[in-house]
Amino acid sequence: MRILVTGASGKLGSQIVESLAEKIPTSHIIAGVRDTQSEKAEAFIGQGIEVRETDFEKKDTLVQAFQGIDRVFIVSTFGDADSSIRQQTNAVEAAVEARVAQIVYSSAPRADVSEFFLAGIHRIREEIIKASGISYVFVRNNWYVENELGTIQQCLNGAPWVTSAGTGHVGWVYRPDLAEATANVLIGDGHDQKAYELSGENLTQQQFVGALNEVTDKDIPLLAVDDAAYGEMLTGAGLPEDLVTILVMTQQGIREGGLENTHSDLEMLLGRKPTSVKEALQQLLS
Ligand SMILES: NC(=O)c1ccc[n+]([C@@H]2O[C@H](COP(=O)([O-])OP(=O)(O)OC[C@H]3O[C@@H](n4cnc5c(N)ncnc54)[C@H](OP(=O)(O)O)[C@@H]3O)[C@@H](O)[C@H]2O)c1
Structure with a gap:
């Protein structure tokens, strides 16, 4: 094949x-x-x-x-x-x-x-x-843990973790897990006409920052704001308007449950537990 x-x-x-x-x-x-x-x-x-x-x-x-x-x-x-x-x-x-x-x-x-x-x-x-x-x-x-690396770097330089996503959950997933699961699909049988939901651990922004603080031994604070304030902060930091719109819509979508892990097929496709956010952060920040 x-x-x-x-x-x-x-x-x-x-x-x-x-x-x-x-x-x-x-x-x-x-x-x-x-x-x-x-x-x-x-x-x-x-x-x-x-x-x-x-x-x-x-x-x-x-x-x-x-x-x-x-x-x-x-x-x-x-x-x-x-x-x-x-x-x-x-x-x-x-x-x-x-x-x-x-x-x-x-x-x-x-x-x-x-x-x-x-x-x-x-x-x-x-x-x-x-x-x-x-x-x-x-x-x-679902959402790569790797997407957060830019924000994490800013937080390690002293910025708070700013979010307007409230208590919305994200099924953050480690990209190598997605790659391995996809490779297993590509070489496997019995997957035709299937749609697999591939999500990792379901965490709120606060829980994600908690995991980050544990891994880095820091005390990064979370700053909860509304969408307007979030957008203004990004604009103030010099981000282009198009990107600000996308980032605000992402926070809004998360708040409304758009990235919540309601059911994941990842463990089944991997044949093992997916990498936790904490483990992924340990790998990515080492
Ligand atoms: N789930 C998530 O959190 C998440 C996050 C980011 C992105 N994504 C989506 O997932 C995809 C894969 O993620 P990634 O991290 O691998 O992104 P990536 O590193 O940016 O890779 C994108 C790939 O698409 C190729 N590509 C772009 N335009 C193409 C075209 N016109 N014809 C052929 N190839 C083209 C790029 O080729 P070149 O090297 O030639 O540019 C590159 O190999 C992204 O493209 C995006 O749609 C998902």
Whole structure:
């Protein structure tokens, strides 16, 4: 069986390739990247992993790259709705043309029903895959612990943990766990037409800061504000307006339960307990 991972130059994609390489011969793994001359691409080749160009904006690269591939991992890309839909359509049409047997797509928590602002585009991207008739598996990834590293750094430099998310829970998940679970799906059987909710530990902002304080032996305070004050603080810190809007909507969505872990398939796919937030922070901050 030959498996191609798109976005293999990225953090999740490269961790999926890494995990696959621990489980199956590297001759069965193909790393899909936009830049086949990059250091990352060279490193894959050095490991005996074939590299192919996969640019979602260039359908011909996808049709070419997917030749002889049984299963393909399609990474979600971050962009406006038009480009996301165009890129997803290119990838899915290419998979159909190249007769790929299965698509595994990295989606968002409860993408089919969620009102979280990031879920809508994933719902559309899932629908594009479903409409193609190809076999699929959706791995609906919750919030990476790694997303917080920038804020953590500021807190370690003396800032408080500012939040308008109230007591909303987040199923924070360690990205290597998502990569390993996705690799297990890609090499496993019986996953067709499944949507897996992949979440970690369910914590409030206060509990997350508690874990951070334990790991760093600090006493970082939590500063609870409303959305308006949160946005003003980010604007005051010089963040661009678009990003401020996204960050405020994230806090609002968390407060309303959009990232709460209501049910996780992660332990089942990993065959072990997922990494806790505390363990993840220990790894990331060591
Ligand atoms: N669940 C979460 O908390 C969370 C957080 C952040 C992001 N995400 C989503 O999950 C995805 C994977 O996360 P990540 O940490 O691996 O992000 P990442 O490190 O930014 O990787 C994104 C990958 O997508 C590739 N890519 C972007 N545009 C492309 C295009 N037009 N054609 C082909 N490849 C393209 C990038 O290739 P290049 O190296 O060539 O740019 C890169 O390999 C992200 O893209 C985003 O949609 C989820």
